Amino acid sequence: ETGVTQSPTHLIKTRGQQVTLRCSSQSGHNTVSWYQQALGQGPQFIFQYYREEENGRGNFPPRFSGLQFPNYSSELNVNALELDDSALYLCASSPGQADNSPLHFGNGTRLTVT
Amino acid sequence: AQSVTQLGSHVSVSEGALVLLRCNYSSSVPPYLFWYVQYPNQGLQLLLKYTSAATLVKGINGFEAEFKKSETSFHLTKPSAHMSDAAEYFCAVTATGFQKLVFGTGTRLLVSP
Numbered sequence: 001e002t003g004v005t006q007s008p009t010h011l012i013k014t015r016g017q018q019v020t021l022r023c024s025s026q027s028g029h030n031t032v033s034w035y036q037q038a039l040g041q042g043p044q045f046i047f048q049y050y051r052e053e054e055n056g057r058g059n060f061p062p063r064f065s066g067l068q069f070p071n072y073s074s075e076l077n078v079n080a081l082e083l084d085d086s087a088l089y090l091c092a093s094s095p096g097q098a099d100n101s102p103l104h105f106g107n108g109t110r111l112t113v114t
Numbered sequence: 115a116q117s118v119t120q121l122g123s124h125v126s127v128s129e130g131a132l133v134l135l136r137c138n139y140s141s142s143v144p145p146y147l148f149w150y151v152q153y154p155n156q157g158l159q160l161l162l163k164y165t166s167a168a169t170l171v172k173g174i175n176g177f178e179a180e181f182k183k184s185e186t187s188f189h190l191t192k193p194s195a196h197m198s199d200a201a202e203y204f205c206a207v208t209a210t211g212f213q214k215l216v217f218g219t220g221t222r223l224l225v226s227p
Binding site for chain 1: 156157160204206213214215217218219
């Protein structure tokens, strides 16, 4: 069983640039969520995708956007990067929509904005 | 709105000693509660979850947690710490509707020989 995989593992961008992060969900999982984890903090919910539709969003500006593809993989796009966007971005998949379905996390993409 | 508070950003124990990591939650509805562990440069791994069945929940690696509604707590324990338990531990509560997890700020567990 293949787990959640994210790419790239590390990324350095300049303020004002755009970035795309990718996530392959675990086999059989149709729901993907994205979290931002700033240094020394707990992860914060960005948004969730279910069957290619955004299904919930946290307190993040519109320059954070995403996609989910028919194979349930997903992308997180961030436009007009700011220094505060530097963080570990975590993707998580789950097999369903129930609130008690555990999320399976990938190892994350560490984004540094200079 | 749901929230969790983890008391103590760092907890230090000796190998073989009891591990106790504290988590208090706030929720307007019956919560689902989770403990996750994060090793350096890795994602989060689920240790255990409470979903309103048994109040004492057993997880992986010898960890367990007890849901106490009267105290709004969900503390994580392990009878005997091992060096490999050194990691960051996060308590989380589900906000109803779409699996949004609200995490605490984490507790770093340090285990000394």
